[in-house]
Amino acid sequence: MILNLLVGLGVALFGFVLQTGLAGFNRKIIGRLQKRHGPKWYQEYLDIFKLLSKKSISHGWIFDFGVIMALGGIIGTAMFMPLTSTFLAFENYDNFFIFVYLLAVGMLGMAMSASGSGNPWASIGVMRALTTMLAYEVPFMIVVLTIIKISGTSSVAGIQLFQQAAGNNWFIIALPLGGIVAVLALMGMLGKKPFETYIAPAEIASGPMVEYGGKQLGMLFILHEISVFIEVSLFVHLFLGGATNIFIFIVKYAAVYTFVNLISNVNGRFKIDQVVKFFYKWPLLMAVTQAVVAIYFGWVI
Amino acid sequence: MASIEYLILFLVGAALLAYLLSKFNKTAASIFTIFATMFVFASLAGYGFGMNLVETVNVLPGFTFAQTYLGFYFVIIIVFVYLMVSFFHPYYIDTYKYKDSYNFLFLLSLAGIIGAFYTNNFLQLFFFFELIIWTTMFLIPLGKSREAAVTYFGFSVAGSMSMLLGIFMIFQQSGTFDISAGLAGISGTNAIFVFALFLIASFSKLGAFPLHIWLPIAHGNAPHPFSPVLSGALVKLGAFIGVLALVRIAPATGLFTTINLPIGQYIVAVLGAMSIVFGTLMAIKEDDAKKLLAYSSMSHGGYILVAFSLLDSIALAGGFYHILAHALASAGAFMAIAAVARATGTTKMKELGGMIHKMPITYLAYLVAIISMAGIPPMGGFISKWLIFQAVIDKGLIFIAVAVFFGSIGSFLYVFRPLAALFLGQELTEYKKVKEAPILMLIPTFIIMGLNVYTGVFPAGILKFINNIISELGFVPITITTFEITGYNGILNPAVISLVFGVGILVAFIIFILLKKSKKVTLMDTYTAANFVHDEHLLHYTTDFYAPLERLYEKQSNWMTKFYKALAQKVKDIGKLGKYLFMSRSIGTTVLWIIGIIILLLWGEVL
Numbered sequence: 001m002i003l004n005l006l007v008g009l010g011v012a013l014f015g016f017v018l019q020t021g022l023a024g025f026n027r028k029i030i031g032r033l034q035k036r037h038g039p040k041w042y043q044e045y046l047d048i049f050k051l052l053s054k055k056s057i058s059h060g061w062i063f064d065f066g067v068i069m070a071l072g073g074i075i076g077t078a079m080f081m082p083l084t085s086t087f088l089a090f091e092n093y094d095n096f097f098i099f100v101y102l103l104a105v106g107m108l109g110m111a112m113s114a115s116g117s118g119n120p121w122a123s124i125g126v127m128r129a130l131t132t133m134l135a136y137e138v139p140f141m142i143v144v145l146t147i148i149k150i151s152g153t154s155s156v157a158g159i160q161l162f163q164q165a166a167g168n169n170w171f172i173i174a175l176p177l178g179g180i181v182a183v184l185a186l187m188g189m190l191g192k193k194p195f196e197t198y199i200a201p202a203e204i205a206s207g208p209m210v211e212y213g214g215k216q217l218g219m220l221f222i223l224h225e226i227s228v229f230i231e232v233s234l235f236v237h238l239f240l241g242g243a244t245n246i247f248i249f250i251v252k253y254a255a256v257y258t259f260v261n262l263i264s265n266v267n268g269r270f271k272i273d274q275v276v277k278f279f280y281k282w283p284l285l286m287a288v289t290q291a292v293v294a295i296y297f298g299w300v301i
Numbered sequence: 302m303a304s305i306e307y308l309i310l311f312l313v314g315a316a317l318l319a320y321l322l323s324k325f326n327k328t329a330a331s332i333f334t335i336f337a338t339m340f341v342f343a344s345l346a347g348y349g350f351g352m353n354l355v356e357t358v359n360v361l362p363g364f365t366f367a368q369t370y371l372g373f374y375f376v377i378i379i380v381f382v383y384l385m386v387s388f389f390h391p392y393y394i395d396t397y398k399y400k401d402s403y404n405f406l407f408l409l410s411l412a413g414i415i416g417a418f419y420t421n422n423f424l425q426l427f428f429f430f431e432l433i434i435w436t437t438m439f440l441i442p443l444g445k446s447r448e449a450a451v452t453y454f455g456f457s458v459a460g461s462m463s464m465l466l467g468i469f470m471i472f473q474q475s476g477t478f479d480i481s482a483g484l485a486g487i488s489g490t491n492a493i494f495v496f497a498l499f500l501i502a503s504f505s506k507l508g509a510f511p512l513h514i515w516l517p518i519a520h521g522n523a524p525h526p527f528s529p530v531l532s533g534a535l536v537k538l539g540a541f542i543g544v545l546a547l548v549r550i551a552p553a554t555g556l557f558t559t560i561n562l563p564i565g566q567y568i569v570a571v572l573g574a575m576s577i578v579f580g581t582l583m584a585i586k587e588d589d590a591k592k593l594l595a596y597s598s599m600s601h602g603g604y605i606l607v608a609f610s611l612l613d614s615i616a617l618a619g620g621f622y623h624i625l626a627h628a629l630a631s632a633g634a635f636m637a638i639a640a641v642a643r644a645t646g647t648t649k650m651k652e653l654g655g656m657i658h659k660m661p662i663t664y665l666a667y668l669v670a671i672i673s674m675a676g677i678p679p680m681g682g683f684i685s686k687w688l689i690f691q692a693v694i695d696k697g698l699i700f701i702a703v704a705v706f707f708g709s710i711g712s713f714l715y716v717f718r719p720l721a722a723l724f725l726g727q728e729l730t731e732y733k734k735v736k737e738a739p740i741l742m743l744i745p746t747f748i749i750m751g752l753n754v755y756t757g758v759f760p761a762g763i764l765k766f767i768n769n770i771i772s773e774l775g776f777v778p779i780t781i782t783t784f785e786i787t788g789y790n791g792i793l794n795p796a797v798i799s800l801v802f803g804v805g806i807l808v809a810f811i812i813f814i815l816l817k818k819s820k821k822v823t824l825m826d827t828y829t830a831a832n833f834v835h836d837e838h839l840l841h842y843t844t845d846f847y848a849p850l851e852r853l854y855e856k857q858s859n860w861m862t863k864f865y866k867a868l869a870q871k872v873k874d875i876g877k878l879g880k881y882l883f884m885s886r887s888i889g890t891t892v893l894w895i896i897g898i899i900i901l902l903l904w905g906e907v908l
Contacts, residue, residue: 001800005800005801005804008801012805052816053816053817055817055820056817056820057819057820058820058821059824059826059827060658060821060824061661062657062725064813064819067809067813068806068813069806071805071808071809071812072806072808073802073806074805075809076801076802076803076804079801079804079805080801090801092792093792093793093794093797095687095793097687097690098678101678102677102678104675104677105672105677105678105802107713108672108675108677108713108717111721112668112720112721112725115720115725116725116726117824117827118725118727118728118824118841119827119828119840120841120842121828123721123726123846124842126721130713130717131850133710133713134707134711134714137706138710141706142699142706145694148694149694149695149697153791154691154788154790155790158791210827210828211827211828215813215819216819218816219809219812222812272849272850273850276849276850276853284703288699288700288703292699295699296559296697
């Protein structure tokens with residue numbers, strides 16, 4: 001069990017390093033897209049370590065406790081994540097629902113800490129973040145329900161193996177409507193435009209993070225990178241056939257993240273009620289249609 | 302050895318004694334209530350698990366008792382909630398209008414509970430049900446709202462009357478009032494009628510859609526320590542009747558072949574799903590913390606109904622586990638709110654703020670309770686929701702799944718609201734002198750906190766007991782080992798999840814502690830765009846927390862209330878008509894009626 005825990009921590013660390021580096025590259029790509037040079041590719045690491053070494057303020061014990069609970073929850077979630085279809089820390093326990101709900105512990109911790117700062121902007125940011133979550137999560141989970149029903153397992157590694165087996169397509173091809181929904185939901189999860197209402201730079205004074213600085217902000221940056229790692233990896237594993245080795249995983253991962261980032265940068269931003277309306281209109285309809293077609297009629301490509 | 306009959310008699314006696322004691326010293330009576338409840342709980346816990354209670358009846362005429370795993374599971378949870386709540390009594394007894402009767406009614410309703418779950422006779426079941434309804438009906442207005450009591454009573458009586466009708470129909474066909482024989486002895490159209498009638502009783506007790514209106518009114522206005530009993534314990538009576546109808550009667554209606562579920566059960570699952578969605582939406586909108594939790598009970602009642610209507614071992618296990626998890630979570634949350642209400646005198650979220658700085662333990666109790674309520678590991682709610690999801694996915698119930706997932710994510714939203722508005726945020730000036738709850742109130746708080754975690758980390762022991770119930774109901778027990786639960790599409794190991802979560806927290810804590818210490822600043826020292834804000838209230842974001850979301854369904858949100866208001870008006874109108882016709886003060890009308898009736902009677906004689 002000790003070994004498993006160490007492997008798990010290794011996965012979380014790997015995810016952090018991978019995602020932070022990739023985020024730096026993406027800043028460069030976006031820079032080029034906007035005819036700028038963009039920062040150095042390791043700028044994100046510099047930002048985080050700079051923040052961790054700086055002086056900071058605290059608004060009381062819940063402010064700190066929430067940050068610890070948030071980062072702890074996210075690290076815990078990342079420890080369950082399989083990197084390839086065979087490499088994972090806790091075999092058989094990589095249940096899809098663990099990712100959804102353990103991720104929520106992290107979110108709850110962060111929300112608690114932000115509300116505990118006593119700043120109304122932070123509370124508004126939390127409100128928007130939770131509302132966005134209510135919007136994207138339901139269509140996404142319906143698509144995943146379809147996947148679990150078809151593949152007969154809710155283990156993320158098991159779903160990868162199912163797609164890799166001969167005669168089965170990747171689920172993004174097998175369930176095209178569901179695939180579209182998943183891409184949209186992924187953008188919501190990552191807080192990419194048009195669903196970035198809860199951060200909303202220059203609108204609500206940077207949302208839940210308004211009161212943070214120094215080590216707390218640094219830890220929340222780490223949290224952000226790891227949670228992006230979890231969400232994008234889930235998409236790769238569930239919809240893009242997972243990976244048979246680590247290089248394929250990195251390639252697929254980088255492709256998905258960059259793709260989502262590119263879409264994000266040519267979009268405007270929804271208002272928060274528009275986000276909810278949007279997700280409960282087309283994506284939910286598509287997800288349910290896909291589920292009915294795939295489960296009741298058995299039409300899977 | 303403990304005898305069921307003597308336990309009931311003991312409670313009735315204790316109730317009378319508590320009443321007399323109250324006349325002299327109210328605190329003494331309340332403490333006596335704690336010990337009486339504790340005695341009953343200890344006897345049940347000591348002998349009940351092995352079905353070792355004495356069933357013979359010596360004193361009560363005509364009563365018969367029998368032990369079932371199903372009944373015991375309910376009884377032990379409910380008595381536990383009663384016991385936990387009784388610790389609160391000494392601190393609240395002075396706030397009631399009729400102080401003497403509180404402990405009396407409390408113990409008497411507990412006697413009703415034990416009778417209702419241990420009886421093997423339908424008429425006794427009805428009798429004990431009525432005992433519970435009548436005693437609790439008088440407990441609710443002690444919180445100073447008559448309307449709440451009337452609403453509660455109206456819905457409960459509608460439920461128990463429909464149950465009585467069902468019982469008579471069973472008697473008509475099977476010729477017995479015995480529960481097992483009666484349930485086995487009905488078939489055909491009769492079974493469908495009884496199924497529907499029992500479900501009305503179940504829905505009205507559980508507060509499921511469309512019979513949910515009483516729930517927020519009663520929960521919101523009941524005395525503070527009684528709300529946890531209502532939500533954590535009494536609504537579970539509805540779940541019990543629901544099991545009788547959905548699993549044991551289970552009439553042969555047509556079968557949906559694609560999802561392998563009888564139509565009757567599917568309809569109930571759809572109504573359960575609607576309860577989940579309505580409860581969630583209304584809870585998000587609610588401003589009163591207790592009413593918010595009441596709507597959340599409605600939504601969780603929906604989960605229980607969905608689980609029981611799937612006719613499947615895993616779903617049944619999930620449903621039963623959910624009953625326990627929700628009882629613990631909602632008792633914990635309601636008790637935390639009760640402690641805050643005692644300190645501040647209000648449960649309105651927009652009037653409260655920053656209680657965490659004065660009541661940190663109460664805050665932790667609430668936090669643990671809502672983590673369980675939202676179904677997040679490592680608490681009990683996660684296990685039950687996981688089991689229910691397994692069954693819903695395995696059956697391929699897409700439309701039910703939409704509601705189930707919606708309720709599950711929506712619960713993050715509504716449980717967070719009291720957390721943010723009531724405990725977190727700015728520390729309001731008017732509550733600067735508030736103190737943490739006294740030690741006697743913290744004891745149950747800690748116990749419930751511990752159990753919420755225990756049910757989420759080591760569910761195997763409880764699930765093994767639930768397996769007994771599942772076999773008793775004629776289903777195949779689910780597969781569990783010491784640490785693992787096997788579902789349809791995966792294995793869950795709650796202990797590993799908790800361990801990994803703990804390791805994560807540890808790592809985060811080490812990172813935190815190694816870095817430079819932060820400077821403490823006050824809550825008012827926040828970013829305000831360089832404006833000088835001098836008043837805490839201005840920096841406290843609580844009113845209409847989810848305003849943008851609420852706006853989307855604002856117009857649709859009160860049509861059920863309107864419908865019941867209109868219905869109540871119609872009933873009143875009919876009553877008025879009756880009064881006008883029969884209870885007139887004018888002698889002429891009365892004479893007219895007398896003559897009319899005499900003629901009618903004579904006419905009958907002639908015929």
